[in-house]
Structures are given as structure tokens and as C-alpha cells.
Amino acid sequence: MNRAKRLDNLSAGVFNEMEERKRRVEARGLAVINIGVGSPDLPPAPHIMEALRRAVEKPRNYTYPLVGLRSLRLAVAERYQKRFNVDLDPGSEVLELMGSQDGLAHLAMAYIDPGDVALVPDPGYPIYEFGILLAGGEIYPVPLLPENSFLPDFDAIPAEVARRAKMLWLNYPNNPTAAIADSEFFERAVAFARRRDILVCHDVAYAELAYDGFKPVSFLETPGAKETGVEFFSLSKTYNMAGCRLGFAVGNAGVLAGLALIKSNIDYGVFYAVQEAGAAALSGPQDCVAETAATYQKRRDVLMDGLAALGWSMPKPRASMFVWAPLPPGYSDSAAFAAELLEKAGVIVIPGVAFGRRGEGYVRIALVKDEKVLSEVVRRVSENFRFK
Numbered sequence: 001m002n003r004a005k006r007l008d009n010l011s012a013g014v015f016n017e018m019e020e021r022k023r024r025v026e027a028r029g030l031a032v033i034n035i036g037v038g039s040p041d042l043p044p045a046p047h048i049m050e051a052l053r054r055a056v057e058k059p060r061n062y063t064y065p066l067v068g069l070r071s072l073r074l075a076v077a078e079r080y081q082k083r084f085n086v087d088l089d090p091g092s093e094v095l096e097l098m099g100s101q102d103g104l105a106h107l108a109m110a111y112i113d114p115g116d117v118a119l120v121p122d123p124g125y126p127i128y129e130f131g132i133l134l135a136g137g138e139i140y141p142v143p144l145l146p147e148n149s150f151l152p153d154f155d156a157i158p159a160e161v162a163r164r165a166k167m168l169w170l171n172y173p174n175n176p177t178a179a180i181a182d183s184e185f186f187e188r189a190v191a192f193a194r195r196r197d198i199l200v201c202h203d204v205a206y207a208e209l210a211y212d213g214f215k216p217v218s219f220l221e222t223p224g225a226k227e228t229g230v231e232f233f234s235l236s237k238t239y240n241m242a243g244c245r246l247g248f249a250v251g252n253a254g255v256l257a258g259l260a261l262i263k264s265n266i267d268y269g270v271f272y273a274v275q276e277a278g279a280a281a282l283s284g285p286q287d288c289v290a291e292t293a294a295t296y297q298k299r300r301d302v303l304m305d306g307l308a309a310l311g312w313s314m315p316k317p318r319a320s321m322f323v324w325a326p327l328p329p330g331y332s333d334s335a336a337f338a339a340e341l342l343e344k345a346g347v348i349v350i351p352g353v354a355f356g357r358r359g360e361g362y363v364r365i366a367l368v369k370d371e372k373v374l375s376e377v378v379r380r381v382s383e384n385f386r387f388k
């Protein structure tokens with residue numbers, strides 16, 4: 001049977017190859033340390049797990065969750081008000097998702113027709129591109145370059161492309177580059193999008209993983225943002241609830257209605273018990289959020305100070321759970337370096353090229369192991385590589 005051609009867009013090449021290599025390394029008896037995939041290793045705070053435990057015991061929570069819990073939407077609106085000073089109408093400007101990925105994947109189905117153009121960051125989190133391609137749209141990769149602090153240069157987008165574009169994907173704090181954006185940047189984005197009638201989709205999954213006192217902003221804080229776009233917020237990293245699958249789209253009510261219509265034909269909502277746990281997370285004490293960020297900051301320092309001492313140094317990220325590491329001296333091919341790191345040191349990182357052509361020259365390291373394991377990574381690198 002012939003598979004649909006759209007599957008050709010979903011290449012798992014790099015990851016399959018790494019998996020194969022990992023098996024060979026493990027067969028040699030070396031325990032592989034995976035700091036490639038960004039899956040949080042920390043547990044949710046006890047009060048969140050307790051809320052989930054209580055919620056699973058309520059028989060009424062086992063119906064189809066066709067309509068989002070009012071208490072959860074209110075909790076989202078209150079959190080946005082407290083954290084970002086942004087007002088949201090819980091009825092029309094908040095939509096619960098099965099993880100923000102659900103919305104990132106499906107929004108294009110509501111806004112992209114075959115042949116429409118979407119502006120997608122390169123390098124970028126892969127689902128932005130896949131969502132567009134699955135909807136039959138065309139991608140215009142917007143370069144995120146180190147000389148522009150990994151922010152898109154709107155003036156460099158050809159007028160003809162900007163005229164045809166219907167969607168612009170943004171993501172700050174950024175995966176994979178760990179770059180951050182300020183209000184001024186979002187003002188430029190809103191001005192560009194309004195001039196061209198483009199829908200802005202901002203993914204703020206790492207809003208709360210920020211270091212050294214830095215506080216990321218919401219796109220919706222920008223005047224005019226709600227008229228021109230939506231933002232995707234996730235509980236996965238903020239509250240270590242990745243497995244619960246809970247996130248939100250917030251912002252433009254018309255856009256959310258389109259996404260809700262697509263979703264109502266695909267799924268029947270998020271398990272009510274998970275929604276109750278989400279409400280507990282958002283409206284409960286927030287010290288757990290600060291503790292999580294402090295944990296990642298310490299990990300960042302252990303790893304990066306260790307690597308710097310070996311001659312592989314780079315600026316420390318101010319947010320996200322990633323280090324976007326330029327290849328060490330003497331290397332220029334990210335897949336080859338990642339393969340060598342796995343072969344020699346038994347450490348998995350993601351080659352930058354897996355995030356787009358302009359990711360070449362970097363590897364992405366996820367801070368998803370504790371300090372002891374990250375020290376072991378430094379030790380293994382020191383034993384197998386010479387950078388100085």
C-alpha cells in the first residue's frame with residue numbers, strides 16, 4: 001500500500017540514525033545519557049498531583065469533556081492578568097488544548113489553504129512547519145541569525161512573500177536557540193503583521209523558565225496583539241505536567257473559534273481531571289515555578305562552566321531549558337559532531353540541522369538531567385575530546 005505523500009515531510013532520519021547508534025553504544029556497555037529530547041524530568045508540585053488524585057475519583061469527570069471547565073479558563077485569565085497584566089475573556093479568548101502541541105499542529109488547518117504561505121522560523125521547533133505542510137501550505141523559512149540575536153528581520157522578507165503570507169510563527173524564549181525577545185520586538189512584529197494582514201502565532205512554552213532575574217514577556221502585552229494574533233501557553237514545562245497534556249491558546253477570539261471548530265471535529269476535549277489539576281496549578285502557590293527555574297539555572301551553570309573549562313565556551317542562555325551550543329573548535333558538521341559525541345562519550349544531543357538548514361553549526365542540549373549527571377557529561381567530554 002502506498003503511504004500518503006505528506007508523510008514524506010515528516011522525516012525522522014536524524015533521530016532514527018541516533019537511535020541505531022545508541023543501541024550500538026549501549027551494546028558496548030556504556031550507559032547513554034540523553035540530553036537531546038526536551039522532556040522535563042522533574043515532578044509536578046505535590047498540591048498539583050493531589051488535585052489530580054482527587055479529580056480522578058469523581059465519577060462526573062469521566063464524561064466527554066466537550067466544553068472546557070469554567071474554573072480552568074478563569075484560572076488562565078487570572079494568571080495572565082497577574083503575570084502579564086493582560087485581560088482575557090475566559091469564554092472567548094481562552095481555549096484549552098491537549099498540550100500546546102495540539103494547537104500548534106491544528107491551527108494551520110483553520111487558516112491555511114493549499115498554496116498559502118506561512119513564515120516559519122529557521123531554525124525552529126518542527127511542528128510549526130509540519131502543521132503548515134499538513135494543511136497544504138507553503139513554507140517561507142525566516143532566518144534566525146546570531147547577528148540578529150536570533151530574531152527575525154522583517155525588513156529582509158521579500159515584499160512578494162510578505163504580500164502572500166497568511167501566518168507568522170514566533171517563539172520566545174526560543175526553542176532551539178534559547179533566544180529571548182522584548183516588547184520592542186513584539187511591537188515590530190505586530191506592525192509588520194497588521195500592515196500585511198498576517199496572523200501572528202506566538203508560542204510561549206518557556207515563559208517561566210528564565211534565569212538571573214529575567215522575566216519573559218507575553219506577545220499579548222503588545223498593543224494591537226489581540227487583534228492580530230494568538231499565543232500558545234503550556235503547562236508542560238512551567239508545572240512539569242508534560243504527560244498530562246494540557247496547554248492553551250489565548251488571544252484573538254475569532255481565531256480561537258476557528259481552531260475550536262477544527263478540534264471539535266477531531267477530539268472531544270481534555271480529560272476533566274487533568275483540567276482540574278491545571279486549575280490547581282495555575283491558581284495555586286507559584287513557588288514551585290520559581291523552584292523549577294532555579295533548578296534549571298543551576299544545571300545550566302554546572303554544564304556550561306564545566307564545558308567552558310574544557311575550552312568549549314558560549315554565552316549562557318537567559319531562558320528556556322536549552323543550550324544552543326555552537327560546535328566546538330575544529331567541527332563544522334552538527335550531525336557528525338553529535339554522532340561522535342554519542343559514539344565516544346555516550347551522550348545524546350540534537351544536531352542543529354534537525355531544526356532547519358540554519359541550525360547547522362550548532363547542537364541543542366536539553367537541561368533535563370540533574371547536576372550529577374551533567375557533571376558526568378562534562379567528565380566524559382573531557383576524557384574523549386580536546387578543544388584547546
Ligand SMILES: Cc1ncc(COP(=O)(O)O)c(C=O)c1O
Nearest residue numbers: 099100101125175205234236247
Ligand atoms: C517550543 C515548544 N512549543 C511547544 C512544545 C510542546 O508543548 P506541550 O507539551 O504543551 O504540547 C514544546 C515541547 O517541547 C516546545 O519546545
